[in-house]
Amino acid sequence: MAALLLSPAQRKLQRSMAHHLDPVVVIGNDGVTPAVTKEADAALNAHGLIKVRVFSDSRDVRETVLAELADRLNAAPVQHIGKLLVLWRPLPPREKLSREDRLPGPRTVKLIKFSKSPTHRPTVKKVRVFGNERVTSGGTIKRAKRRVASVKKRSLV
Numbered sequence: 001m002a003a004l005l006l007s008p009a010q011r012k013l014q015r016s017m018a019h020h021l022d023p024v025v026v027i028g029n030d031g032v033t034p035a036v037t038k039e040a041d042a043a044l045n046a047h048g049l050i051k052v053r054v055f056s057d058s059r060d061v062r063e064t065v066l067a068e069l070a071d072r073l074n075a076a077p078v079q080h081i082g083k084l085l086v087l088w089r090p091l092p093p094r095e096k097l098s099r100e101d102r103l104p105g106p107r108t109v110k111l112i113k114f115s116k117s118p119t120h121r122p123t124v125k126k127v128r129v130f131g132n133e134r135v136t137s138g139g140t141i142k143r144a145k146r147r148v149a150s151v152k153k154r155s156l157v
Contacts, residue, residue: 003070003077004089014049014078018086023053031061032068041073044089049078052085106130111139 006014024043027036043050052069054062066085070077075089109129114122129135134144 003067004075006076006078006088011076011078014076014088015086018049018051018078018088021049021051021086023051023084025050025052027052027054027056027065029055032065032072037069037072040069040087044073044075044087045092048091049086049088052087054083054085056083109135111135113139 024047025036025040030036040050040052052065054065056062056065062080062083062085066077066080066087069075069085069087073087073089075087078086078088080086106128109127111125111127112122113125127135127141129141132144133141136142
């Protein structure tokens with residue numbers, strides 16, 4: 001695999017986005033091991049842009065580590081400042097969840113009813129609300145109504 005190439009404008013954008021990041025992968029005296037490569041690959045799949053800290057005093061070693069990681073992971077080397085390396089790879093497309101996977105589950109809601117007298121404490125009641133229910137402003141639980149789409153949106157579907 002070859003490393004990705006970025007234009008100077010793309011590199012500048014990635015550098016600015018990586019400024020606030022903390023190092024996710026740390027490379028010690030052993031260098032680029034399979035475990036390091038696996039962790040860097042997982043971080044790139046999750047975030048797309050990562051910082052790597054290399055505990056080596058030699059600049060040449062750090063440059064070879066950056067080139068080696070970029071080649072192994074098919075990523076673009078963005079920046080090398082001191083002991084920090086920045087790598088970027090486009091995020092892989094995510095699979096869409098089906099409708100059944102996205103339905104809301106039950107949750108616990110606190111209902112607080114205040115007393116008419118200012119000297120009494122409010123009553124707190126914990127209630128379990130299911131995905132098809134909602135809590136009204138009065139504190140009662142009602143079934144949620146289906147949203148009615150507009151005529152235009154219904155005709156598009």
